[in-house]
Amino acid sequence: MQLKDTFERVKRASKSLALLSxxxxxxxxxxxxxxxxxxxxxxxxxxxxxxxxxxxxxxxYDRLQLTESRLEGIASDMRNVATLPSPLGHITxxxxxxxxxxxxxxxxxxxVIGMIYEARPNVTFDVFSLCFKSGNxxxxxxxxxxxxxxxxxxxxxxxILEKYGVSKDVVALLPATHEATGEMLNAVGYVDLCIxxxxxxxxDFVRDTxxxxxxxxxxxxxxxxFDAEGDIEMGKAIINNAKTRRVSxxxxxxxxxxxxxxxxxxxxxxxxxxxxxxxxxxxxxxYAALDSKYPLLEHAxxxxxxxxxxxxxxxxxxxxxxxxALEHIDHNGxxxxxxxxxxxxxTARKFQAHVDAACVYWNAPTSFxxxxxxxxxxxxxxxxxxxxxxxxxxxxxxxxxxxxxxxEGQIRP
Numbered sequence: 001m002q003l004k005d006t007f008e009r010v011k012r013a014s015k016s017l018a019l020l021s022x023x024x025x026x027x028x029x030x031x032x033x034x035x036x037x038x039x040x041x042x043x044x045x046x047x048x049x050x051x052x053x054x055x056x057x058x059x060x061y062d063r064l065q066l067t068e069s070r071l072e073g074i075a076s077d078m079r080n081v082a083t084l085p086s087p088l089g090h091i092t093x094x095x096x097x098x099x100x101x102x103x104x105x106x107x108x109x110x111x112v113i114g115m116i117y118e119a120r121p122n123v124t125f126d127v128f129s130l131c132f133k134s135g136n137x138x139x140x141x142x143x144x145x146x147x148x149x150x151x152x153x154x155x156x157x158x159x160i161l162e163k164y165g166v167s168k169d170v171v172a173l174l175p176a177t178h179e180a181t182g183e184m185l186n187a188v189g190y191v192d193l194c195i196x197x198x199x200x201x202x203x204d205f206v207r208d209t210x211x212x213x214x215x216x217x218x219x220x221x222x223x224x225x226f227d228a229e230g231d232i233e234m235g236k237a238i239i240n241n242a243k244t245r246r247v248s249x250x251x252x253x254x255x256x257x258x259x260x261x262x263x264x265x266x267x268x269x270x271x272x273x274x275x276x277x278x279x280x281x282x283x284x285x286x287y288a289a290l291d292s293k294y295p296l297l298e299h300a301x302x303x304x305x306x307x308x309x310x311x312x313x314x315x316x317x318x319x320x321x322x323x324x325a326l327e328h329i330d331h332n333g334x335x336x337x338x339x340x341x342x343x344x345x346x347t348a349r350k351f352q353a354h355v356d357a358a359c360v361y362w363n364a365p366t367s368f369x370x371x372x373x374x375x376x377x378x379x380x381x382x383x384x385x386x387x388x389x390x391x392x393x394x395x396x397x398x399x400x401x402x403x404x405x406x407x408e409g410q411i412r413p
Contacts, residue, residue, distance in 0.1 A: 002179075002183065003174060003180060003183045003184075003187075004190075006139070006172050006174070007112075007139065007184075007187045007190035007191065008190065009169040009172070010112055010137050010138075010139055010169050010170070010172050010190070011111070011112055011137070011189075011190045012169070013137055013167040013169035013170045014109075014111050014112050014136065014137035014170065016166070016167055016170070017109070017132075017135045017136070017137060017170060018109075018135060020135075020166070022086040022088075024164075025082075025086075025132055025133055025135075026082040026083075026133075027164070028132065028160060028161065028164050028166065029078055029079070029081060029082040029129055029132060029133065030078075030079055030082050031160050031163070031164070032078060032125075032128070032129075032156070032157055032160045033075040033076075033078040033079045033082075034075070035156055035159070035160055036071055036074060036075040036078070036125065036156070037071065037072060037075050039156055040068055040071050042152060042156070043066060043071060043149065043152055043153060043156070044066060044067075044068070044071070045152075046148040046149050046151070046152035046153075047064075047065070047066040047121060047148070047149045047152075049148040049149075050064055050119075050121075050145060050146050050147065050148045050149050051064060051065060053145070054119075054145060059247065059248050059309075059310040059311040060118070060119040060145065060248060060310070061248075062246060062247065062248040063118075063119050063120050063248045063249070064119040064120070064121065064145055064146055064149075066121055066122070066149065070122065074122055074125050074126070077125075077126065077129070077372050077377060077378045078125060078129045078378070080372065080377040080378070081129045081130060081133050081377035081378055081395070082129075082133070083377075084133070084376075084377050084395060086133070086134075086395075087107055087133075087134050087395040087396045087398075087399045088107055088108065088109065088134065088135050088399065089106060089107060090106065090107040091104055091105065091106055092105045092106070092107060092401060093105040099410050100407065100408060100410060101405055101406070101407045101410055102405070102406040102407070103403060103404075103405055104403070104404045104405075104406075105401050105402070105403050105404075106401060106402060106404060107396075107399045107400070107401050108135075108399060108400060108401060108402050109134055109135035109136045109398075109399060109400075110136055110192045110193045110398060110399065110400050111136065111137070111192040112136065112137045112138070112139060112190060112191050112192050112193075113127075113131055113136045113137070113138050113139070113191070113192065113193050113194075113195065113380075113398060114138070114139045114140075114141065114184045114187070114191040114193065114194040114195070114212070115127045115138060115139070115140050115141065115194075115195050115196075115197065115380070116141045116181055116184065116194065116195070116196045116197065116198070116202065116206060117140075117141070117142055117143065117196070117197040117198055118142075118143040118145065118146075118197075118198040118199070118202065119143050119145035119146045120142075120146065120197070121142070121146045121149035121150055121153060123142075123197060124140060124142065124149075124150050124153045124154060124173075125153060125157075126378045126379065126380065127140060127380055128157055128171055129377075129378055130377070130378055130379075130380050130394060130395060130398060131171075131380075131398065132170070132171075133395055134395050134398050134399050135399075136398060137169070137170040137171070137172075138170070138171055138172070139172050139174060139184060139187075139191055140154065140171070140172065140173045140174065141173075141174045141176075141180055141181055141184055142173065142176055143176060143198075144176040144177075147176040150173055150176075151173060154171060154173040157171050158171065181205075181206075182209065184212075185206060185209050185210040185211060185212060186210075186211050186212070187212060188211050188212055191212050192212070192213070193212070193213050193214075193215065193398075194206065194210055194212050194213065194214045194215075195214070195215050195217060195380055195381055195393070196214065196216065196217060197217045197380075197381040198219075199219050199308070200219040200308070203216055203217070203219060215381075215383055215385065215388055215389060215393070216383060216384060216385045217380075217381030217382050217383050217384065217393070219250065219308050219334050219336070220249075220250030220251055220252070220254075220308055220334060220336035220337060220369075220382070221254050221255075221306055221307065221308045221332060221333055221334040221336065222242070222250075222251060222252060222253050222254050222255070222308075222333075222334075222336060222337050222338065222339075222366050223253075223254065223255045223256075223257055223328070223329050223332065223333055223338050223339070224238070224239060224242055224253055224255075224256055224257065224338070224339040224340070224341065224365075224366065225257040225258075225259075225319070225322075225325040225329075225338075225339070225340045225341070225342075225351070226239070226256065226257065226258045226259065226262060226269065226341045227259055227262075227322065227325075227340060227341060227342035227344065227347055228259040228261045228262060228342075229342050229343045229344040229347065230259075230262065230341040230342050230343065231341070231343055231363075232265050232268055232269065234341060234363060235265075235269050235341045236268060236269055236271065236272055237272075238339070238341055238363070238364065238365045239253065239256060239269055239270075239272075239273070239341075239365075240272040240273055240276075241365040241367055242339070242365035242366050242367050243273055243276075243278060243314055244272075244273060244276040244278065244312070245365075245367045246367075247309070247310060247311055247312050248310045248311075249310075249367075250308075250336060250369075250382060251336070251337050251366045251367055251368075251369040251370065251382070252309075252310070252366075252367070253314065253365075253366060254307060254308055254309050254314065254315060255304075255305055255306075255314070255315040255316070255317060255328075255332065256269075256314060256315070256316045256317070257316075257317050257318075257319050257325045257328060257329075258286065258316065258317070258318055258319070259318075259319060259320075259321075259325075260285060260318050260319065260320050263285060263286065263288075263289040263318065264289065266286060266289040266290055266316070267289065267290060267293040267294060270290065270294055273314065274294060274295055274296065276312060277296060277312055278296065278312045278313065278314055279296045279297075279298060279312060279313045279314070280294060280296060280297050280298065280313075280314050280315075280316055281298050281299070281300040281301070281304040281313065281314070281315045281316070282297060282298070282299065282300055282315075282316040283300045283316065283317050283318055284299075284318075285318040286300075286316040286317070286318050287299055287300075290316075300315055300316070300317070305317060305328070305332050306331070306332035308334070322347055322350065322351065325340075325351075326351065326354050326355065329355055329357075330356070333355075333356075333357060334384060335356060335357050335358060335384040335385075336357060336358060336359070336369070336382060336384050337357060337358065337359040337360075337361065337366035337369040337382075338355045338357045338359075338360050338361070338366070339360070339361035339362070339364065339365065339366050340352075340361070340362055340363075341363055342362070342363070348362040348363075357384075358382060358383065358384055358390045358391040359382075359391055369382060369391070369392065370392060371392040371393070371394045374391075374392050374394075376392055376394030376395070377394060377395065378394065379392040379393055379394055380393045380394070380397075380398060381393050383397070
């Protein structure tokens with residue numbers, strides 16, 4: 001294992017994090033946030049090197065791009081994390097047994113968290129802030145598309161850590177190679193938990209290859225159902241926001257389901273998306289409703305549904321009932337975020353009860369699926385699995401627990 005020395009250093013450094021108080025962690029997080037703002041040009045120069053290697057037409061370009069406002073937002077999120085209560089040392093259960101043994105279950109860090117992600121340089125700062133606040137060291141494995149950005153960001157973090165006398169090995173960035181991914185996934189005894197964040201291909205590779213524990217943050221195939229009793233003005237705003245706010249993120253809308261009784265309202269619902277040049281792939285009924293009324297219209301194919309577009313593209317499926325909409329989501333959704341637009345509470349409650357997803361919305365866009373928007377400070381990913389964390393993963397979700405047992409010499413019969 002070529003990276004064994006790196007893993008050993010991070011594992012050793014993770015133990016030192018237990019010696020830091022929450023106040024010290026917060027001070028360092030605020031210092032890194034200040035450094036992000038003070039060194040914007042340095043980070044943006046590195047980011048420009050990455051952007052120069054990618055076509056602006058690539059759907060990942062928006063994910064890759066950093067701007068002054070985005071860096072200020074990243075710094076703000078890091079400061080927010082610093083204000084949150086520590087997730088460590090919480091007593092989650094305690095009892096005294098009949099034999100007098102006192103049991104206490106307390107929250108503790110995992111130790112070393114490995115993060116695998118693609119063209120998302122903001123993730124470097126987000127993961128560091130959450131891991132550091134929760135007492136975890138982190139091993140980062142970014143994609144080659146963002147390697148210059150990631151290396152500059154980690155260098156900046158290391159400078160602040162060294163300034164405060166903290167081992168820089170609590171954050172390590174691996175080479176942006178496929179081989180490095182394989183080594184992390186086999187780092188048994190060094191990496192306590194791996195969290196992949198990216199597309200379906202990456203998630204499947206990690207799940208199929210890893211010998212260390214994995215929490216999946218799944219691809220987002222996102223649907224929104226406009227019900228027979230949906231409000232048009234509300235629907236226009238929600239659908240447009242869910243689709244066009246940022247098309248490359250995992251909570252962006254991929255498929256609009258519309259009740260057949262509301263097809264006459266479809267041109268109005270799609271009107272704002274035409275301004276953003278969204279290409280619509282419509283089934284036959286939706287195509288007929290939009291024909292000559294929407295400029296970027298194409299016929300849907302079977303592949304149009306169940307696809308995470310990450311682009312200015314949207315599929316539209318006509319359904320005859322709520323049950324048909326639910327069946328479509330069951331078959332095509334990814335368990336990430338789903339939404340219904342309706343003024344009928346009974347319909348909405350049935351939708352929320354039936355849909356098997358981490359986040360289920362009623363009269364709100366799926367663009368809100370985000371740790372910061374949920375008041376969690378930031379997120380390390382959106383978990384779509386059922387074992388362990390689900391939905392936005394923040395501080396509490398990246399801690400585990402241990403039992404502390406106290407006695408006075410009791411022995412087991």
